[in-house]
Amino acid sequence: MPPIARPQRADARRNYDRLIAVASEAVAERGADASLDDIAKRAGVGPGTLYRHFPTRQHLLDAVFHERIVLLRDEAARLVEGEPDPVAALEAWLRAFIEHLRRYRGLSDALKAIYDKDDELMIGAHDMLRWSVGTLLTRAQKAGVARTDIDGSDLLRIGHGAGMVVEPGPAGDERAERLIRLLMDGVGTTTKA
Amino acid sequence: MPPIARPQRADARRNYDRLIAVASEAVAERGADASLDDIAKRAGVGPGTLYRHFPTRQHLLDAVFHERIVLLRDEAARLVEGEPDPVAALEAWLRAFIEHLRRYRGLSDALKAIYDKDDELMIGAHDMLRWSVGTLLTRAQKAGVARTDIDGSDLLRIGHGAGMVVEPGPAGDERAERLIRLLMDGVGTTTKA
DNA sequence: GGACAATACGGAGACGGTCTCCGCTTAGCA
DNA sequence: TGCTAAGCGGAGACCGTCTCCGTATTGTCC
Numbered sequence: 299m300p301p302i303a304r305p306q307r308a309d310a311r312r313n314y315d316r317l318i319a320v321a322s323e324a325v326a327e328r329g330a331d332a333s334l335d336d337i338a339k340r341a342g343v344g345p346g347t348l349y350r351h352f353p354t355r356q357h358l359l360d361a362v363f364h365e366r367i368v369l370l371r372d373e374a375a376r377l378v379e380g381e382p383d384p385v386a387a388l389e390a391w392l393r394a395f396i397e398h399l400r401r402y403r404g405l406s407d408a409l410k411a412i413y414d415k416d417d418e419l420m421i422g423a424h425d426m427l428r429w430s431v432g433t434l435l436t437r438a439q440k441a442g443v444a445r446t447d448i449d450g451s452d453l454l455r456i457g458h459g460a461g462m463v464v465e466p467g468p469a470g471d472e473r474a475e476r477l478i479r480l481l482m483d484g485v486g487t488t489t490k491a
Numbered sequence: 492m493p494p495i496a497r498p499q500r501a502d503a504r505r506n507y508d509r510l511i512a513v514a515s516e517a518v519a520e521r522g523a524d525a526s527l528d529d530i531a532k533r534a535g536v537g538p539g540t541l542y543r544h545f546p547t548r549q550h551l552l553d554a555v556f557h558e559r560i561v562l563l564r565d566e567a568a569r570l571v572e573g574e575p576d577p578v579a580a581l582e583a584w585l586r587a588f589i590e591h592l593r594r595y596r597g598l599s600d601a602l603k604a605i606y607d608k609d610d611e612l613m614i615g616a617h618d619m620l621r622w623s624v625g626t627l628l629t630r631a632q633k634a635g636v637a638r639t640d641i642d643g644s645d646l647l648r649i650g651h652g653a654g655m656v657v658e659p660g661p662a663g664d665e666r667a668e669r670l671i672r673l674l675m676d677g678v679g680t681t682t683k684a
Numbered sequence: 685g686g687a688c689a690a691t692a693c694g695g696a697g698a699c700g701g702t703c704t705c706c707g708c709t710t711a712g713c714a
Numbered sequence: 715t716g717c718t719a720a721g722c723g724g725a726g727a728c729c730g731t732c733t734c735c736g737t738a739t740t741g742t743c744c
Contacts, residue, residue, distance in 0.1 A: 306691085307691060307692065307739085307740060307741080308740070308741090309691090309693080309739065309740070310691075310692060310693090310740095313692085313693085333729085333730060333731090334731070335729095335730065335731075335732095336730090343693075343694075344693065344694030344695055345694075345695075345731080345732075345733095346692095346693065346694050346695070346732090346733075346734085346735095347693055347694065348732095349731085349732060349733080350692075350693085353732095354732095355731090410656065410658065414658075455656055456652070458652075458656055459649070459651075459652025459656050462655055462656075463603065463648055463651055463652050463655075465607075499720080500710085500711060500712080500719095500720060500721065501711070501712090502710070502711070502720090502721070502722085503711095503721060503722090506722085526700085526701060527701080527702070527703085528702075528703090529701090531723090536722075536723075537723030537724055538702080538703070538704095538723075538724075539703090539704075539705085539706095539721095539722065539723050539724070540721080540722055540723065541703095542702085542703060542704075543721075546703095547703095548702090
């Protein structure tokens with residue numbers, strides 16, 4: 299799936315951005331099966347416009363996914379900057395990551411695919427995630443408060459698994475919290491060499 | 492979602508069983524979105540018949556899910572009987588479990604739901620899974636070769652996460668193997684108190 | 685600011701999957 | 715063999731997907 303270039307004309311760009319924003323809501327509300335015609339309608343454009351910008355549902359989902367990952371990277375950057383405790387920072391980011399997975403459940407296939415796909419969007423997402431978790435984990439490891447026999451990829455994958463297994467909404471909040479504590483437990487140096 | 496009683500008349504029962512068998516194939520091949528009319532056609536019945544037995548797609552998926560879980564329980568029983576090494580038995584079952592998840596990817600939502608749903612089918616599935624993993628794990632724990640601070644539920648959940656994160660087909664085989672080894676590593680008594 | 689490409693829009697409609705309704709068929713029983 | 719309850723199945727309404735192409739808008743050049 300080749301990446302779709304960002305459109306040039308002002309009206310096109312406006313519609314493009316709007317579609318992503320509306321789709322983002324729709325995916326959170328109704329999952330990956332949200333009606334595309336409905337998304338187009340809510341964005342105030344015709345179906346033709348949606349399909350020109352995003353030839354398949356997957357293109358649209360990928361774009362939404364990318365947008366959410368940007369937010370997660372920003373969160374990581376903020377934590378590196380503003381949270382001096384490396385463990386607290388890592389935990390906060392993992393919490394945000396798992397929240398993302400629970401809320402945008404329909405996007406978890408996209409996350410699974412970042413390892414394989416090779417278009418610009420997905421490579422970008424992969425890099426951002428690696429940077430986020432890598433930076434936070436390395437910092438904790440250098441401070442001697444995280445075991446050194448795991449890497450960002452491990453943490454990402456296990457966080458992914460955890461996020462997918464916990465239902466969204468308040469119903470799963472407590473279980474999510476338990477899993478996060480378990481994970482952080484496993485990351486700490488006190489647990490294992 | 493109330494459970495659907497198994498039909499009584501011979502022809503109805505024949506169609507019911509056939510639909511599940513065909514649906515099972517279809518889900519493995521095309522995922523949870525497989526066309527229901529197509530499943531009906533492949534089973535040699537009209538769509539009306541399918542929808543009478545399984546009012547919603549979820550009913551059909553649940554039935555297929557239940558059938559697969561029966562097989563996993565049988566596998567556990569066989570291992571308890573025929574594999575004297577408790578660790579090897581547990582590992583073999585986990586491998587089968589993860590294989591199931593990779594192959595019947597579309598059923599993972601059903602697995603997630605067994606904790607909440609309260610119809611007969613799902614309670615049965617939950618019990619069978621708990622029995623399977625519980626029996627194998629307890630045996631290993633009693634033999635002193637598995638840590639005692641985890642229970643079947645933990646193992647089920649973590650196996651679930653692992654199975655969902657690895658792509659199906661030969662492409663993911665190696666990664667699946669790595670995760671299984673990691674899991675078994677974590678289960679062993681050498682690792683943790 | 686007018687005119688002209690180039691770019692983009694949008695909705696009618698074909699297509700395919702979902703699900704229902706109800707007239708017809710069959711199994712099982714006496 | 716005849717009766718009746720149970721079950722069958724397909725026509726068709728409905729809804730979401732996606733395309734095609736006539737129309738509209740943008741940006742540019744003078």
